[in-house]
Amino acid sequence: MSRREKTWWWIAGVVILLYCLFPIAWIVSLSFKAPADIANQQFLPTTPTGENYSAILTGSASDLFMPALRNSFGICLIATFISCILSMFAAYAIARLDFPGKKLILSAALGVAIFPVISIVTPLFNLWRQIGLYDTWLGLIIPYLSLTLPLSIWTMSAFFREIPWEMEQAAQVDGATTWQAFRKVIVPLATPGVFTTAIIAFFIAWNDFAYGISLTSTSAARPVPAALGLFSGASQFEDPTGAIAAAAVIVTIPVVVLVLLFQRRIVAGLTNGAVKG
Amino acid sequence: MTTTTLPPTPKTAPVSAPRGGISDRARAERKLGWMLAGPAFVVMMAVTAYPILQAVYYSLFNYRLTDPENKSFVGLGNYWVILTDSLWWQAVLVTVFITVVTVVVELVLGFALALVMSKALQALRPILRAAILIPYAVITVVSAFSWQFAFSITTGFVNNWFAWLPGIGADTDWFGGKWTSLLVICLSEIWKTTPFISLLLLAGLAQVPDVLQEAAQVDGATWWQRLFRVTIPNMKAAIMVALLFRSLDAFRIFDSIFVMTAGANGTESVSFLAYRQTISRVEIGMGSAVSVLLFLCVVLIAFGFIKGFKIDLAQARGEG
Numbered sequence: 253m254s255r256r257e258k259t260w261w262w263i264a265g266v267v268i269l270l271y272c273l274f275p276i277a278w279i280v281s282l283s284f285k286a287p288a289d290i291a292n293q294q295f296l297p298t299t300p301t302g303e304n305y306s307a308i309l310t311g312s313a314s315d316l317f318m319p320a321l322r323n324s325f326g327i328c329l330i331a332t333f334i335s336c337i338l339s340m341f342a343a344y345a346i347a348r349l350d351f352p353g354k355k356l357i358l359s360a361a362l363g364v365a366i367f368p369v370i371s372i373v374t375p376l377f378n379l380w381r382q383i384g385l386y387d388t389w390l391g392l393i394i395p396y397l398s399l400t401l402p403l404s405i406w407t408m409s410a411f412f413r414e415i416p417w418e419m420e421q422a423a424q425v426d427g428a429t430t431w432q433a434f435r436k437v438i439v440p441l442a443t444p445g446v447f448t449t450a451i452i453a454f455f456i457a458w459n460d461f462a463y464g465i466s467l468t469s470t471s472a473a474r475p476v477p478a479a480l481g482l483f484s485g486a487s488q489f490e491d492p493t494g495a496i497a498a499a500a501v502i503v504t505i506p507v508v509v510l511v512l513l514f515q516r517r518i519v520a521g522l523t524n525g526a527v528k529g
Numbered sequence: 530m531t532t533t534t535l536p537p538t539p540k541t542a543p544v545s546a547p548r549g550g551i552s553d554r555a556r557a558e559r560k561l562g563w564m565l566a567g568p569a570f571v572v573m574m575a576v577t578a579y580p581i582l583q584a585v586y587y588s589l590f591n592y593r594l595t596d597p598e599n600k601s602f603v604g605l606g607n608y609w610v611i612l613t614d615s616l617w618w619q620a621v622l623v624t625v626f627i628t629v630v631t632v633v634v635e636l637v638l639g640f641a642l643a644l645v646m647s648k649a650l651q652a653l654r655p656i657l658r659a660a661i662l663i664p665y666a667v668i669t670v671v672s673a674f675s676w677q678f679a680f681s682i683t684t685g686f687v688n689n690w691f692a693w694l695p696g697i698g699a700d701t702d703w704f705g706g707k708w709t710s711l712l713v714i715c716l717s718e719i720w721k722t723t724p725f726i727s728l729l730l731l732a733g734l735a736q737v738p739d740v741l742q743e744a745a746q747v748d749g750a751t752w753w754q755r756l757f758r759v760t761i762p763n764m765k766a767a768i769m770v771a772l773l774f775r776s777l778d779a780f781r782i783f784d785s786i787f788v789m790t791a792g793a794n795g796t797e798s799v800s801f802l803a804y805r806q807t808i809s810r811v812e813i814g815m816g817s818a819v820s821v822l823l824f825l826c827v828v829l830i831a832f833g834f835i836k837g838f839k840i841d842l843a844q845a846r847g848e849g
Contacts, residue, residue, distance in 0.1 A: 264645045265653040272660040275675040275720060276667065278686075282678055293689040293699075342569035350555070351562030357570050364573045366777045368827050370800040371820040372576070374807040375583035378594070398576040401569060459668050461784040462800070466808050477670040481788055493684050500671040507666035515659040522665075522725070523732035 276504065283497035290493050304498035313483075313495045319471035320479035321502070327389050327475060328457040331396035336450050338397075339404035346405070347412035358409075361402035372398065373466040380467055387468045392475065395463045400453040407452060410524040411445025448521035451510055458507065476503045581824060587817035594811035607818035617802065617819075621826075624798045626711065628779040631718045635775060636768070638719070639726030646727065647734050661724040669721060673788035676717035680704070707795045714785050714796065722778070726771045733767025734760070773834045777827055799823045 282290070284300040292298070308317040346354055376395060377386070385391035415438070423433040464478030471479075480499055483492050511518065588607055592600045611617045646657055664672070678684045680703040691697045703709045737760055745755045761768070783800035790796045792805065803823055807816030 261645075261649055261653070265649055265657055268642060268645060268657055269660050271720075272663050272724065275672060275679070276663065278679055279671065279675040282684070291683045293684075293686055295686045295690075338569040338572060342566040345562040345565035349558050349562040349565075351559040351566075353563065353566075357566050360570060360573055364577050366774075366827060366831055367577050367581075368781045368800065368820075368823050370781070370783060370803045371584060371824040372580040374803065374813065374816045374820045375580040375587060377807055378587070378813050379580070379583065381594075395576055397572055401573050405569060455666050461668075461670050461787070462804070465787070466804065477668050477784070480670050480674070481784075493678060496674055497678070500668075500674055504667055504671055507668075508663060511662040511666050512659055515655070515662055518662055519658055519728055522728055 279497050279500050279504075283494065283501045285494060285497075287494060304494035305502075308495050308499050308502070313492075316471065316479060316483065317476075317495075317499050317502075320474055320476045323389070323471075323473055324458065324475040324477075324503070327392050327396065327473070328454055330389070331393045331400055331457045332450055332454045334393070335397050335400040335404045335453055336408075336446060339401060339408050339449070340446060342405050343408035343412045346409040347415070348417060358406070361405045364398055365402035365406075367398065369399070369460075369462045373462060376463075377466055387470055387473050389473050391467050392463055392473055395467065396457045396460060399456050399460060399463075403456060404449050404453050407449045407521050407524060408445055411449070411521070412442065415441045415445075444517060445521075448514070448517040451514055451518060452521050454510075455507060458503075581821070584817040584820045584824075587813050588821050590814045592812075592814035594813055600814075603814070607815050608822070610815070611818055611822065616797075617799075617822075619795055620797045620799045620802045623711065623796060624780055624782065624800075627715055627718070627782055627798065628776055630715050631722070631779050632772065632775050634715075634719050635723045635726050636772065639723045639771070640730055642723065642727035643730040643734055646731050661727065663724075664721050665724045665728075667721065669784040670788055672721045673714075673717050673785040676713055676720070677704075677789045680713045704790060705794070710790050710794055710796045714782075714789055717785050717789070718779065718782065722775060726775060729767055729771040730764070733764035733771075736767070737763040769834075769838055772838075773831070776830060776834065780827060780830060781823075799826065 278295065281296050283304050284302070285292075285297040286299065286301045286303060289297050289299075307313050342357065345351065346357065372395065380386040380391050385394070417438070419437050419441070420433045423437045424430065428436065459477070460475070461477040461481065464475040465481055468474040468478060474482075476499065480496060480503075483496050483499070589602060589604060590600055591603045591606070642661065646654070646661070649657055680687050682688065682700065682702050682704075685703075687703075688697060688699055688701050692699065703713050741759050741763065742755060745759050750758070781800055782798050783804065786792060786796060786798050786801050787804075792798075792801050797805070799819070800823060803816055803819040806812045806819055810816075
């Protein structure tokens, strides 16, 4: 590659980096602005301050934000865990066993994946009120499964299909028991796929807004995105912009950490399930 | 226009048990298969099929949550009210506009991103891959807030930075009108979802056989000719899958509109209309009817894509 060409690739790369990070940089910068700075129409704060963070973590807005953060973590982790367990069994069956209905399950997953969330919200809203699941953790965990399960099944069965299952028999021939063969050979091969699926499922649950805002009414179960959507400052005279920005940065930290640690796997997981020749 | 693709590789027929009697082993396998996959299947059906049937039922009633005594059967009356109301058609128009604009821009931009990623220098590749995942992983609400604050007349820097452009000044109120609001909503959506499309297309690019590229190059094809006659035709499946999923996703737009305009100035989408009927106005009957119509729209789009473009999802997903 010539020097000139190399320069062009570097420029293209830097443009992509800017594109991806600019809106994040903006919200971070905004979160460090003092109230007097918020409306100064500048990108950077004049004197960075941690006021907004102390407001949402310990100060006036903390009773809105902290319960929401706890709800988000709790609900998303439980929903991710359940959908991973269920789809692990389903994906094993799809990848390894021959049974009629395999296509039906995959098509059903696809159908559920394209399902408009808002269409389920109306009946659930009414039903949850009648049976007392409205504004509870369980009332969100159940519909979150409709978001995470289809994707988990697709992604995990794509991963499981690539496992060389013959190795299990090979281990048995070499004298391992069935359980040993499974634990020592198959589990290590399957773990990366399960783990990657869990990360992607967590992203999807973490991102939910429609269920969160429709099926909760108090801080008992309201997750962060919904709380952010309804954030309006501790009093009506207080501009909530800084607090929203700080809260937005805090909910972005977990996903950025996951992305930085597991980028290669996440890309494989996202594309494996969708496009494979 | 001629396109170049490799002939399909012959597939080996799966070895199946002779027809007639299925062995005990096969029967046991079937049973085990359903035992393992059954729970996931049942849960999926319980959280989607059941609520949508419930919605169909409610949609036939005049039913307001605050006034349950007066629940009455109105047949298709709710649908008639909705379909003759300009509010519904405006929401459909807005939703279609957002879908078409975002999907077209995302496809072109995503393709460009994928091309750069596939050719990028080894040193840059991991950095780019991590960076590109960040918009994908960021919560939609956060993206919407970031773009809203950037364009807002009080907190934003956009008016200040672009004041040299004609038509933009310190008092340009982006959220004061329908089309400028929609523009910012589209920008936020495009920013967030283009990376996902580009990853799908990147995977598609990797499947284009190198031999074809080299052969075309030897034959003296220009870069553009190779792009349009070799690369794109060979990754049609990946493009179609990306297009289908993004269109359906874009059509369901809700979060960004809620955060950025809350449906003001005629920026209401179909999802937002359904939400407002049900949750804000507790008109369960009317809200259910909008929900059912939204569901039918999504089914129609999916069906149109699959039939119209002959997308074979099984083939695209490697089960052929």
